[in-house]
Amino acid sequence: MDNNQPRRFRTIDYALALLLAGIAFLFYYVTLTPSLSYLSPDGNELATIPYVLGLAHMPGYPLYTWLGKIFTFLPFGDVAHRVNLMSAALGAVGVGGLYLIITSLLHQRAASPILRRAGASLAAALFAFSPTYWSQAVIAEVYAPNIAMVALTLLALLHWERTRRDRDFFLFALVFGLSLGTHISNLGFAPAFAIFILLTDRSVLKRPTWWIAGLAGFALGAAQFAWLPLKASTLNDRIMLEHAPTTLKGIYNYTLGAFPQFKFAFTLSEIPDRVVVYLYLLTHQFGRLSLLLGVIGMVALLLRRSRHYYLLVGMYLVHVWFFIQYRAFDLEVFFLPAHFIWAIFLAFGIPEVLGWLERTIIRLTGGQPSRPSQWAMAIVTVGLALIPLGHNLSTSDRSYDVSINDFYANVWEMLPSDSALLTQGGVFGYDAFYWQLVYGTRQDVLLPALPTPNPAPKDILGRDLYSTTQVIGPNRARGPGGLPPDLVSNELWQIPILTGAQSGTSGLNPRGRLVLYQLSETPGNLVVDEANPTIPLDVDLKGLTLLGADVDPMNVESGSRIHLTLYWRLDRARPYQIETALDGRSVEIHDLGLGNLERYQAEIGPVLDRVILEDYWLVVPSTTPEGTLELTVRIVGHEETITITELAVVDQEEAMERWLRIAGKSSSVP
Amino acid sequence: MAENRWQIILGAVVLLVILLTAAFSLGIYVGRHGWGEEGLRYQPPGPEGGPGAAPGQDFAANPPDLVGRIRALSQLGIQLATQDGPRIVEVSENTRVEDKDGTPLKLTDLRLGDLVAVFGEFTPGNGQRLVASQIVRLPERAPQQP
Secondary structure, eight states, X not given: OOTTSOOOOOHHHHHHXXXXXXXXXXXXXXXXXXXXXXXXXXXXXXXXXXXXXXXXXXXXXXXXXXXXXXXXXXXXXXXXXXXXXXXXXXXXXHHHHHHHHHHHHSOTTTSOHHHHHHHHHHHHHHHHTSHHHHHHTTSSOSHHHHHHHHHHHHHHHHHHHHHOOHHHHHHHHHHHHHHTTTOGGGGGGHHHHHHXXXXXXXXXXXXXXXXXXXXHHHHHHHGGGGHHHHHGGGXXXXXXXXXXXXXXXXXXXXTTTSOTTTTTOSOGGGHHHHHHHHHHHHHHHHOTHXXXXXXXXXXXXXXXXXXXXXXXXXXXXXXXXXXXXXXXXXXXXXXXXXXXXXXXXXXXXXXXXXXXXXXXXXXXXXXXXXXXXXXXXXXXXXXXXXXXXXXXXXHHOOTTOOHHHHHHHXXXXXXXTTOEEEOOOGGGGHHHHHHHXXXXXXXTSBOTTTTOSSOOGGGGTTSOEEEXXXXXXXXXXXXXXXXXXXXXXXXXXEEEEEEOOOSSTTSOOTTOOOEEEEEXXXXXXXXXXXXXXXEEEEEEOSSEEEEEEEEEOSEEETTSEEEEEEEEEESSOOOXXXXXXXXXXXXXXXXXXXXXXHHHHHHTOOOTTSEEEEEXXXXXXXXXXXXXXXXXXXXXXXXXXXXXXXXXXXXXXXXXXXXXXXXXXXXXXX | OHHHHHHHHHHHHHHHHHHHHHHHHHHHHHHHHTTSSGGGXXXXXXXXXXXXXOXXXXXXXXXXXXXXXXXXXXXXXXXXEETTEEEEEEOOTTOEEEEXXXXXXXXXXXXXXXXXXXXXXXXXXXXXEEEEEEEEEOOOOOOOOO
């Protein structure tokens, strides 16, 4: 009998795996992002591409796209919600799979069965509720589905280890090949798999059927990348188009050769800092004690299951080695497979400590371990999972993240017929593209950046122009999502007419401001000589006086908007920032004069001692509770808050219903 | 059994190398940055000035309270995109603004998209607002792809 063989699963193991996955799914579901989100830079693209069966950014993610398509058939929520749900569901599969991997590998000498299962449950729960994994399980992204694929790959490999049947090896190779479609970095696990196979049974190398099974399985799984040239014509991102996968070289550049500037981007002298960055991210997931427990686990793994040590440490080292040298601003998510494997090390460390405790208790009390004491230790062990759960629940909760949908729902309502909406291009434009690609929303409105990242002035000729990105002046959006500089005249005025929630806890928008601008040849009524507000205020704020305001309507549906006009008199020439808030919750911040005051003064005339008129619409977040709420303004840097009026906020229509209605769907079925 | 022994010995060597690498890296890091977390944050900026990079300079002795990229600014305040999301930085006449090398700057010298380190005090509440005593403009980095 091979002592290194993984254990067969018992019914209790399947039940516990299902329970853990169920609990994880429940928490992911409760904290799920309702629809679109800026949490990930690619998230809105990854929410849209599965529905339209297009081609995602490098390296294409075909399997992710197909799995996402299946989830888009769910009969509730909008399409983005359903794709978010895929992350929750497959994230939970990853947690259940982790438990099964651990429990099949834990050695019986480590501790009693009940404590082994408790330790395995704790390790799986620590991973499930670690901040980075949780954050990826509640948005449309590839990382949670990828963990499910990594778990399935390992389970398939361990299953082959038990049976040594060629058909099981085919299954492993197939799942491994498929897993490249959720993240191509999984290919880096291949050397560890090869070493493990050699250590398990070298004789398979002499079996032609084994070779055929492995190569055929992997080729079948990897054949998904034929999707790339098939769908290359759907690309609309400037960088992706430069490396369009229409030739063999293009396919290489789009997959294995993707983002070369990110890879091995640090000099040798920088590597120690990068190692510490990784260690920091690791401790951020599991706590500092996890370093010690993980090392204990690695030692235990080496002594008790040496070839699995080579498998897991090999996978782990290749992954960490590659990504510590990877220059990405969202680096933490790339380490998730390494954290997954570290959770297995933890699972080996925890029962070792528990087993030592158990043996110590036996020595001290004499005789056999009592069942109640084992249960007590097991309950305490599993109960430790409440620590990360409680600690990370509030920061992982994205259920309030409605700002993009609220904003665009109002944008579609406000835009006049046959206008053009200038948005960021490529991957970063999908917060707007989503609506037209998925729901065909406002087809009369042209999104020039949707078909091409380089729209020409003739494309928008004769249309009223609006934008959700800065397209004029020195603050014009540049970078991969930026529009061509000559698309619109620099002479135009970019006038904010709608602002979405952009700060505060109710509508955090990490990417910046949600503003709809109207592009106009004149600055409009920015500065006038007389004010006649319906709500006179006349509050002197040392250099700036708030003369009054107009608010309409006074009863507003949450998720809808109010028309706000603020009348200011500037007595001293200084820039100011104005913050509006509802019941003390910040909604948005803007520059006095909506960003155009300086230019007005330079090109039109003086603004001092005249009335500055800020006339715009403000989105009331759909998370705003029903009731009478104070609408206030404040100058950033000043303590004094000015109450403008009391708004009656009603909530007669669910946010999702509202978004779908405006998107053009009367029901949730796409 | 002998084969297993060699596997364990080799595995132990690998583990030792991992631990030594980690310890060596930590030692180098502490030598460069102290025990602070500033050295951990030097990542490139996100798209369109998203979560910002951290300082290239050594703030080990006195780590800043916020590091991020300017999203909006005025004479009285700055909206900053940080790794932890947007933060409001309030400024007053007493706020010092300077370049990385200590050259004094005016607030008007700062531009949207600039990477800054901010020292000051958070106002009571949810930790999203900070009254700045000093703002240091950090060196620019090249924009990145997604």
